[in-house]
Amino acid sequence: MNVPLLDLSYQHQPIQQDIASAISRVVDSNAFILGAEVSKLEKQIADYCGVGSAIGVSSGTDALLVSLMAIGVGPGDEVITTPYTFIATVGCIARLGAKPVFVDIDPVTYNIDPEKIEEKITSKTKAILPVHLYGQCADSASILSTAKKHNLYVVEDAAQAIGAQYHDGRKAGNLGDLGCFSFFPTKNLGCFGDGGMVVTNHPELDERVRVLRVHGSKPKYYHKLIGGNFRLDSLQAAVLNVKFPCLEDWNHQRRENALRYEALFKEKCLTQAQKIQLPQAVYSSSKVPNYHTYNQFVIRVSNRDALREYLREKGIGTEVYYPIPLHFQQCFHYLGHKEGDFPEAEIAAKNTLALPIFPGLKPEQQEYVVQQIKTFFAG
Numbered sequence: 001m002n003v004p005l006l007d008l009s010y011q012h013q014p015i016q017q018d019i020a021s022a023i024s025r026v027v028d029s030n031a032f033i034l035g036a037e038v039s040k041l042e043k044q045i046a047d048y049c050g051v052g053s054a055i056g057v058s059s060g061t062d063a064l065l066v067s068l069m070a071i072g073v074g075p076g077d078e079v080i081t082t083p084y085t086f087i088a089t090v091g092c093i094a095r096l097g098a099k100p101v102f103v104d105i106d107p108v109t110y111n112i113d114p115e116k117i118e119e120k121i122t123s124k125t126k127a128i129l130p131v132h133l134y135g136q137c138a139d140s141a142s143i144l145s146t147a148k149k150h151n152l153y154v155v156e157d158a159a160q161a162i163g164a165q166y167h168d169g170r171k172a173g174n175l176g177d178l179g180c181f182s183f184f185p186t187k188n189l190g191c192f193g194d195g196g197m198v199v200t201n202h203p204e205l206d207e208r209v210r211v212l213r214v215h216g217s218k219p220k221y222y223h224k225l226i227g228g229n230f231r232l233d234s235l236q237a238a239v240l241n242v243k244f245p246c247l248e249d250w251n252h253q254r255r256e257n258a259l260r261y262e263a264l265f266k267e268k269c270l271t272q273a274q275k276i277q278l279p280q281a282v283y284s285s286s287k288v289p290n291y292h293t294y295n296q297f298v299i300r301v302s303n304r305d306a307l308r309e310y311l312r313e314k315g316i317g318t319e320v321y322y323p324i325p326l327h328f329q330q331c332f333h334y335l336g337h338k339e340g341d342f343p344e345a346e347i348a349a350k351n352t353l354a355l356p357i358f359p360g361l362k363p364e365q366q367e368y369v370v371q372q373i374k375t376f377f378a379g
Contacts (some may be wrong), residue, residue, distance in 0.1 A: 001076075001314075001315060001364075001365065001368045002315040003317060003361075003365045003368060003369055004317045004355050004356065005109050005317030005319055005354070005356050005358075006186055006317070006356070006358050006363075007319060007358055007360060008185065008190075008358075009270060010358070010360025011243070011246065011250065011359055011360065012256050013281060014190040015016045015242055015243065015246065017371065018078075018242045019238075019239055019242050019243075022238040022239065022242050023235060023238060023239070024035075025238065026235050026238045027233045028050060029234075030303060031232055031234055031340050032118045032234050032235065032236065033231050033233055033368070034056070034226040034231055034232065034234070035237075036234075037234040037235075037237035037238045037241060038056045038138075038232050038233075038234060038237040038243055040237070041054075041056055041197075041232075041237045041240050041241050041244070041272055042054040042055065042056050043097055044244055045181070045197050045244075046199060046200065048163075048171070048244075049171045049173040049174050049179065049199050050170065050171055050174050051173060051179070051199045051200060051201050052200065052201045052202075052203065052206065052361060053199070053200060053201075053203070053206040054197050054198065054199045054211065054235060055197065055198045055199075055200075055206065055209045055210055055232070056193060056195070056196075056197055056231075056232030057195075057197065057209075057213055057229050057232055058195065058213075058229070058231060058232060059182065059184070059194040059195065059196045060088065060159040060182020060183070060184060060187075060231075061088040061091070061092065061156060061182075061196070062196055062213075062228070062230045063117070063159075063180035063181060063182070063196035063197060063198045064089065064092040064129075064155070064157060064180045065092040065095065065096070066198060066209055066212050066213055066227070066228065066230050067155050067178040067180055067198055067209065067231070068073060068092055068093065068096055068098075068127070068129075068155060068379045069096065069212050069227070069228075070176055070178065070205050070209045070212060071126065071127060071153045071177070071178070072126070072209040073093070073096050073098050073126050073127060073154070074096055074097055074192075074332070075094075075096075075097035075098065076097075076098075076099060076124060076339070077098040077099070077124060077125075077126040077127075078098060078099045078100075078101045078125045078126060078247075079093045079098050079099070079100060079101065079120060079126055079127045079128070079129050079209055080101045080103055080113040080117055080120050080121070080127070080128045080129065080355065081093065081100055081101070081102065081103070081124060081126070081128070081129040081130070081131070081142055081347070082103060082104075082111070082130070082133075083102040083103065083105075083107055083111070083325045083326040083327045083342050083345045084105045084110060084133070084322065084325050084326070084344075084348055085105070085133060085157065085322070085326065086159070086321075086322065086341070087326060087329065087331075088159075089129060089131055089157050090221075090326050090328075090332070091331075093129070094187070094221070094331075094332070095206040096233065096299050098126065099124070099335075100156060100326075100332070100335065100343075101120050101125070102120075102202070102326070102335075102337070102342055102345075103116045103117050103120055103342075103346045104116055104342040104343065104344045105345050105348065106341075107347070107348070108137075108280055108282065108283055109280070109282055110133045110134065110229045110298070110348055110352070111130065111132065111136065111138035111139065111217075112130045112131065112138055112143070113344070114138070114139045114142035114143050114146065115142070117142075117143065117146050118149075118150075118254045119309065121146075121150050121152070123158055124324075124351070125150065125152060126152065126153065126163065127147075127152055127153035127154065127155055127169040128143055128146070128147050128152055128154050128155075129154075129155045129156075129157060130154070130156060130157065130176075131144050131157040131159075131160075132156065132157065132158050132160065132161035132172050133160060133161075133299075134279065134292075134294070134295055134296045134321070135160055135161050135164050135188070135254075135292055135293035135294045135295040135296065136164060136279075136281060136282070136290050136293075136299055137161065137164050137165070137166040137172050137175065137290050138160065138222075139282070140154075140156075140166050140170075140175040141166075141168065143176075144175065144176065147176075150281060151362045152299060153176070153177045153178075154175070154177050154178075155176055155177065155178045155180065156172060156173060156174030156175055156176045156178065156179040156180060157180055157329070158172040158173045158180060158181050159180060159181060159182035159184075159187070159196075160182075160188075160197075160295035161293060161295065162181050162188055162189050162249060162293070162298070163189075163248065163251045163291075163330070164246070164290070164291055164292065164293045165290065165291035166290060167282075167283065167288040167289060168288075170297055173199040173285075175199070177197070177201075177202060177205060178194065178198055178199070178200045178205060178209075179199040179200070180197075180198055181196055181197040181198075181199070182195075182196050183236065186213060186218075188247065188250060188254070188293055189240065189244065189247050189296060190236070190243075190250055190324070191236040191237075191240050191243075192236065192239050193236055194236070195232050195233075195234070195236040195240065197229045197232075197236070199268060203233055208225075211225055212223075212225060212227035212228065212230065212312075213229075213230035213231055214227065214229075214230075215225060215227045215228065215229060218231070219354075220290035223264070229327045234263050235330065236329075241346045247374045249293075249359075250337035250359040251293045251302050252289060252361060253256070253359035253360070253361075254293060254294040254295075254297075254357055254358070255292065255293070255298070256298055257294070257357050257358075257359075257361050257366065258292070258357065260277065260363060260366050260368060261355070261357075261369075261370065262278055262296060263277070264366060264367060264370040265278060265370055267283050268370060270373060270374055270377065273303075273377070274301070275300050275302070276299050276300065276373075277301075278299055279292065279297060281297055286314070294357050296321055296354040296357065297354060297356075297357035298321065298352050298353065298354050298355075299350070299352070299353055299355060300351050300352050300353075301351055301353060302351055304350065304351045304353050305312070305321070306354065306376075307353065307373065307376055308320070308353055309377075310372070310376045311369070311372060311373070314372045316355075316356070316368075316369055316372060317352075317356060318353050318354060318355060318356075319354045320344075320352065320353060320354070321352070321354055322349060323349055324349060325342060325345040325346055325348075325349045327341060327342060327345075328346075340371045356369065
């Protein structure tokens with residue numbers, strides 16, 4: 001049996017004609033940059049996240065970059081974040097001449113450990129940049145409390161978490177000062193290329209991001225700020241406008257697939273006998289869970305690399321998010337970190353593995369995946 005890590009055909013086939021019509025409509029309009037399709041998407045995302053405004057941008061990376069620019073991050077500043085994430089999170093800090101300051105992760109959620117943030121705050125700290133990794137919100141109440149105490153901005157990297165909900169009822173993107181989404185094709189809501197969105201409840205930050213995304217121009221050809229070309233194009237917005245109504249159903253399917261995996265792993269006693277750690281939606285004191293959207297379904301297992309090779313031979317797609325924590329990446333050697341500085345991130349990089357979780361994944365495919373994992377451990 002073949003089980004790919006991701007198969008987008010299930011999502012695209014039922015709406016293929018609608019997408020084609022939307023693209024044709026943009027082509028006929030000759031309006032390819034920003035415009036009506038982008039405005040429509042911005043309103044839908046703002047309403048969905050429960051925020052005052054949304055600003056369409058060219059990618060999730062640019063969403064992070066322009067957000068940090070909007071709050072004035074620059075040389076001499078420090079931004080606290082996690083070493084266990086995609087490089088864009090930290091790369092955007094470094095590109096502005098600021099210093100990334102790492103805090104280790106929680107070993108259960110893989111999100112930044114809020115209890116370790118305060119000790120890293122200095123007079124140079126400008127912001128905290130948590131990542132809602134794999135589709136689950138970071139512990140935002142603790143992070144926001146620390147930020148308020150020290151008068152810091154909070155910029156959410158919600159690239160993997162559109163639709164995720166914190167246990168107090170607020171959605172990802174509506175927890176900090178600015179929220180950043182990616183519409184890369186592999187995301188729960190993906191376009192046909194690159195695209196992103198910034199959301200905020202602060203009118204002054206909304207205005208600043210909108211100006212920065214068009215080279216700092218307002219009015220046209222008059223520049224008080226130096227911005228960039230961070231505009232979302234109409235074709236990508238048109239695709240997303242067709243796909244957006246499906247998002248809740250697709251997220252629901254991912255959650256159903258996660259529950260099925262959990263039942264299968266427990267049925268085959270793999271969580272006990274082989275000590276496989278499954279993803280967990282964390283709880284608040286009132287026992288209300290985070291709403292996890294499972295952009296990835298990541299297990300933890302000691303002999304990860306051997307298991308991954310075995311599954312590849314059996315036709316099962318997997319991925320490692322992320323094999324090298326960022327404090328070990330060559331481009332960040334100048335920060336001076338050494339092995340053992342962030343042990344939880346280092347361990348996670350060695351023993352986590354993402355299994356197929358996409359909408360349309362068949363129950364028999366999931367059964368095959370778990371059976372093959374059991375066979376591997378049986379020798």
